[in-house]
Amino acid sequence: MTEASPQGFSEAERAAMRQRAEELRSSKGLKGAAKRAKEYEACIAAIEALEGVDLAVASRLHVIVGEEAPHLEPKTWYGFPSYARDGSVVVFYQPASKFGTRYGSVGFNEDARLDDGPMWATAFAVVDMTDEVETRLRDLVRRAAG
Template sequence: MCHHRLPPHHDTRRESTMSRTTTSTYAGFTAEERAAMKEHAQEVKKEARRRSRADKAAEAERDVLAKIAEMPEPDRTMAERVHAIVKAEAPALAPKLWYGMPAYARDGKVVCFFQSADKFKARYATLGFNDEARLDDEPMWATSFAVTDVTAEVGKRIAALVRQAAG
């Protein structure tokens, strides 16, 4: 009896799924997303070059303030207010750049961040919270908030969220 190798099993379902995936309308990352990833790579390299912990903290805050200063209005004013609120309400959170955005971290892990509307050509700025934020006291909670102005009332809401997130 002669044994011949059989061709590998041909699964047409898998092939159609694979071709559908590769021929979908996904066109890759946007120019803004690619720029944010490049910024993040530069941030990581810059942070690795810093010497002492105090140098890192001071330089990181200067970097955040410089990034905020580059923002167009009204994002700049909102980011300045958010920065002041975070510094006042959660001084243990360390300012740092994260994908080119002002962010605030605990033990190097980002708790919250401010994304200007201009960064991704969005309609509004965003105050976002990552997994490190301690906002989950119920089965469902918000992790980002659209921000169009930091009024006194909005500032109070941000302060309460930041205090809770910082734990």
């Protein structure tokens, strides 16, 4: 894990914030199909830039979302491959390589429809893309996408 600066954010965190600002700038003025196409290309580029387990998980998650929730639109969010409904990110993959962590994680934002009583998980560590992991991710994505 990277060490925080005196300002409180690590260099990796600051880089992610700069990346998010660039994502917003790059789609400024674009609408409709042109914006979706640009965001799709950015998502694919983010996935293709990964290696190892990160690449395997992000690639498979991309297929899973396409099959289980085709109405979610691929994009990037802080440089993460992400999938949104009406512009709001529902599910994303945070690669281990992004912040030098032990594992990547599949995360769900508040627009995900995973509510389960008074408490539920919103992120899942993934250390290997197995058939069991794929089955679980398919169920989570299907439920999250509503």
